[in-house]
Amino acid sequence: MTDRRGLLIILSSPSGAGKSTLSKRLLEWDPSLRFSVSATTRAPRPGEVDGKDYHFMAEEQFKHDVIEGQMLEHAHVFGNFYGSPMAPVQAAIEAGRDVLFDIDWQGAQQISNSVLRDFVLSVFVLPPSIAELRRRLESRGQDSAEVIAKRMQKSWDEISHWDGYDYVLVNDDLDQSFEKLRTIVTAERLRRAQQPGLLDHVRNLQKEFEEISA
Amino acid sequence: MTDRRGLLIILSSPSGAGKSTLSKRLLEWDPSLRFSVSATTRAPRPGEVDGKDYHFMAEEQFKHDVIEGQMLEHAHVFGNFYGSPMAPVQAAIEAGRDVLFDIDWQGAQQISNSVLRDFVLSVFVLPPSIAELRRRLESRGQDSAEVIAKRMQKSWDEISHWDGYDYVLVNDDLDQSFEKLRTIVTAERLRRAQQPGLLDHVRNLQKEFEEISA
Numbered sequence: 001m002t003d004r005r006g007l008l009i010i011l012s013s014p015s016g017a018g019k020s021t022l023s024k025r026l027l028e029w030d031p032s033l034r035f036s037v038s039a040t041t042r043a044p045r046p047g048e049v050d051g052k053d054y055h056f057m058a059e060e061q062f063k064h065d066v067i068e069g070q071m072l073e074h075a076h077v078f079g080n081f082y083g084s085p086m087a088p089v090q091a092a093i094e095a096g097r098d099v100l101f102d103i104d105w106q107g108a109q110q111i112s113n114s115v116l117r118d119f120v121l122s123v124f125v126l127p128p129s130i131a132e133l134r135r136r137l138e139s140r141g142q143d144s145a146e147v148i149a150k151r152m153q154k155s156w157d158e159i160s161h162w163d164g165y166d167y168v169l170v171n172d173d174l175d176q177s178f179e180k181l182r183t184i185v186t187a188e189r190l191r192r193a194q195q196p197g198l199l200d201h202v203r204n205l206q207k208e209f210e211e212i213s214a
Numbered sequence: 215m216t217d218r219r220g221l222l223i224i225l226s227s228p229s230g231a232g233k234s235t236l237s238k239r240l241l242e243w244d245p246s247l248r249f250s251v252s253a254t255t256r257a258p259r260p261g262e263v264d265g266k267d268y269h270f271m272a273e274e275q276f277k278h279d280v281i282e283g284q285m286l287e288h289a290h291v292f293g294n295f296y297g298s299p300m301a302p303v304q305a306a307i308e309a310g311r312d313v314l315f316d317i318d319w320q321g322a323q324q325i326s327n328s329v330l331r332d333f334v335l336s337v338f339v340l341p342p343s344i345a346e347l348r349r350r351l352e353s354r355g356q357d358s359a360e361v362i363a364k365r366m367q368k369s370w371d372e373i374s375h376w377d378g379y380d381y382v383l384v385n386d387d388l389d390q391s392f393e394k395l396r397t398i399v400t401a402e403r404l405r406r407a408q409q410p411g412l413l414d415h416v417r418n419l420q421k422e423f424e425e426i427s428a
Contacts, residue, residue, distance in 0.1 A: 124406075126415065130422035156423050162416055168406045170415060180404055187401030190394055192338075192382045201340065201384060202376060208344035209370050 003197030006093030007188055008116055009033075010101045010108045010165075013125035014155030016136040018171040022125065023102050025178050026185070034092045034099045039071070042080035055085060073103070073110030084111070093119055098185070105161035112164070121188045123181065124165035128172045130155075217411030220307030221402055222330055223247075224315045224322045224379075227339035228369030230350040232385040236339065237316050239392050240399070248306045248313045253285070256294035269299060287317070287324030298325070307333055312399070319375035326378070335402045337395065338379035342386045344369075 009026075013019035027033050039055040041062050050056050057065075062081045065071050074083030084101065092099045093116070101111065112120050127133040133155060137148050162168055167184050171177045192198065223240075227233035241247050253269040255276050264270050271279075276295045279285050288297030298315065306313045307330070315325065326334050341347040347369060351362050376382055381398055385391045406412065 126412075126419070130419055130426065152426070159416065159419055162412075163406065165406060167401075167404050168409065168412055169404070170412070183397055184401045184404060187381075187398045190381050190383070190398060192377065192379060195382065198340075198376075198382055198384070202373065205340070205344055205373055212344065212366070 003195065004096040004189065005119060005194050005196055006096055007098045007185070007194060008089065008093065008101065008111060008120045009098050009185060010103060010111060010120060010122040011125065012103060012105055012108050012122070012158065012161075012165065013171075014127065014133060014158040015151045016133045016140075016155070017125045017127040018136075018174060018177065019102060019125050021174060022171075022178055022181055023100060026100060026181060029182060030098075030185075032097050034088070034097055036084050036089060036099050036101045038082055038103075039065075039085050040080060040082045042082075069115075072114050072116065073107040075106055086116075089116065098189075105158055105164065109161075109164055118193055121167075121185070122165040123167045123169060123184065124162045125177070126159065126162060126168060126170045128170060217409065218310040218403060219333060219408050219410055220310055221312040221399070221408060222303065222307065222315065222325060222334045223312050223399060224317060224325060224334060224336040225339065226317060226319055226322050226336070226372065226375075226379065227385075228341065228347060228372040229365045230347045230354075230369070231339045231341040232350075232388060232391065233316060233339050235388060236385075236392055236395055237314060240314060240395060243396060244312075244399075246311050248302070248311055250298050250303060250313050250315045252296055252317075253279075253299050254294060254296045256296075283329075286328050286330065287321040289320055300330075303330065312403075319372055319378065323375075323378055332407055335381075335399070336379040337381045337383060337398065338376045339391070340373065340376060340382060340384045342384060 011019050011023055023035070027035060037051065037055055039057050039062060041057055041059045044050065044054070044056050048054065059081065062083065065085065066074055066083065070086045071083040072086050072089060074081060084103070084107065089099045101107070108122055112122060134148070134152060137143065137151055143151070169177050169180055188194065225233050225237055237249070241249060251265065251269055253271050253276060255271055255273045258264065258268070258270050262268065273295065276297065279299065280288055280297065284300050285297040286300050286303060288295060298317070298321065303313050315321070322336055326336060348362070348366060351357065351365055357365070383391050383394055402408065
């Protein structure tokens, strides 16, 4: 048994609130962190790498895995299935490694109610304002006005589920938000439930007591 | 409403594991922290100050407060009553101030099951070994061999309840343990449930959405 059990770290936010940057920084800060790569039944787009961008799967296999409880969460979007495979997450946390999930509120809720719920740490990132959210989406310069309008609509749905998370950060300042996120992860690793190695320590204390009493 | 709701920070450990030193450092680190002064029905000892060492109370008043739900926890020890009055704790956490409790496992369990349970952060401090625990008790040079033997006996009872706490620290090194404790408190203050001010922020975001849609 390792000293520590890994956490399932869930980061959610509307598009543009800073979730991807915070994820990237977290992975740079602690290279032992694993990023959960989603599975999907949609066809790979040019440049997408299997196992890195997605685990590309046949629909039959995907459905089989769902029924067998091998997907921590899954959704059906525009005719394609998406999900988070259980096996790599279970292997990582048993080896004492945290797994990072960059997912929306539906996925977060499913994982928070899954068999691994006791190891979930969920964080929601709110924008300082909607005007700022829009500004960030526009300043990327990579999306059409139509795509941005669609993202803005979707962001209300996402924000309205902020109250299902353990922690909430208002991302006014990226450095400060990252510092808070790092503090949260560092603290949550110290939870009793995350430290199965403590039991050995308490057993040793008990042995010492017995020797004194003998 | 304040932006933040205070926490009930419970520190427990066997005598000699470092709880008092960690409490003292925590209070120095953040002077806004309030220390919960216990109430008792026993007579003041020479030098003890009412309201600082204890709130000295008549037994009738104490029992009345217990029945009225005005004690967060209480116990009857060697013919005297001891307890943690609710009112100052409630006032502090509503004003956004954390309250620190230096209590044993029975008190910790009662507070963790009280009406304020959602705001409890409980931390248990384990010694690195029983030999080290004894060494620390002896090196204080203030207690007789008999008192130390009694404390050692009581410490088993205390340690055996380590698994009822949110966080557990093995106090090998006081500086490191304090750093961990500080990280835990800083993180727990960021919990959604501790930040009632977030609701106003989300209401403002909602208003902005309405103006955009109008």
